[in-house]
Amino acid sequence: MAGLTAFNYLPGNTFLHVLDVRVKLAALVMLSLTCIRADLTESLMMTLCLLFLFRAIHLSFRSISRELRYFIVLLLIVFLARAFFTPGRPLIGIWSLTMTHQGVSDGILIAWRLFLIIMLSLLFVSSTRPSDIKVAVERLLAIFPFISRKKVAVKVAVMMSLILRFIPEIVNQAKETLDAQKARGIENRKNPVYRLIKFAVPLIRRTFENADRLALAMEARCYSENRTDPELVSTQKDLLVFAGVTCFCLIIIIA
């Protein structure tokens, strides 16, 4: 069920839920950029903070690990690539490839940084309504004088909110397609390319069909870019959080 995926808004009234979405979006951008400069101690500190925040919004670690399992495979590939192709003091040799000490430490740090960015995004998506994200993106893009609000900012914001709406839909569809294929013995076919094609083609086709049905349903309910948007209100608490995150990022970047 889509409701069980973590890449979905989780209704709630926690500190993160009530925080102004513009502050959350700005914090996401700043912290993601800061992650690139963070060393092991700083990464560990950020990880602990994130774990605390996940706990605060009642998102279970089991659900997070289930959602992130494919990203973890990707991060493993990144780690192995760095570990084997960074020059340095040899650690282990496999065939003609050599894993180096520098490669291992570089790989761990880069994979960790990417993991932090994914966790930050997950935290943001789980605690923010897509309709609020749409408005925040629209308002933040409108700050730039070279971006036309009507032509570009609104369209980008609508696209972003629809993508968020579709992530659980695609995850659901993928699970259903996979189950249907398992029920018909796909696991007996050992060729991964064959399995990938048989999985991807119906998944893409059904995702487009669903997108088409959703577009029709939205049209039937008078959807347009000019609509009543949620009101965004900033309080002193929001400003304090923004100032705190900015200071944190500056300290890490300057240090």
Added chain:
Amino acid sequence: MSIIEIKNLSHRFENGTMGLDNINLSIEKGTLTLIAGRNGSGKTTLLRHLNGLLLPEKGSVLLNHVPVSKNLKRARQMVGMMFQDADSQIVGETVSADVAFGPENLCLDKAEVDIRVNQSLRAVGLENYFDQRPHLLSGGEKRRLAIAGVLAMEPDILVFDEPFSGLDYPGVKQVLEQIVSLHKTGHTILVTTHDIEKIIAHADRLIIMNNGKIIKDGVPDEIVPGSEEFGVREPCLSHMGVRVRSWLD
């Protein structure tokens, strides 16, 4: 008084097949009309012309004497449409956000949107699910949510495309109760189905379609015998010559 008038309406699909073939139809205000027919008979295509999701290639569709194509926003506000697949109709991240979607598109102010959301959720008995995630609702509840989403736009006409498909018995009863109560409050209702037994006791009129044409049109009791020829199962009681009873009794 006719609220919907369809004159000489034809529609051809991109692959060349005829979706609708010279349909002439007039629907009276406040009636509950059942449109039945086998899959591919043109029921959904006909409904999609009522709110401008499809525009007439030939002929015209008038709502209160105004062509649908002249003012699409008016048509979509006036004709609330419930799709066959309730899941694909849900756009909100919570029950209340989904119901608010339509009024927000009508650019109503926030206070009015909130009033309509509360009224619509109360009308379908989902007021306790305000912050629930829609995907966690049961099949019957999802259909009721779709109804609430449409009711919040205050339409005069409600169109249900196969409202009972995939629902269990309690789900069918929940949706049927909703349709009957909306009919009682004066809404004009059109329901398409190939399984008429569930709702025929409440219908004022039955229309049977086949190959994009209207084959039969009249009072349900008179039309039902012989409907199986067009892919519409005749209710058991009707087979025995007894008047079909409501599923709500």
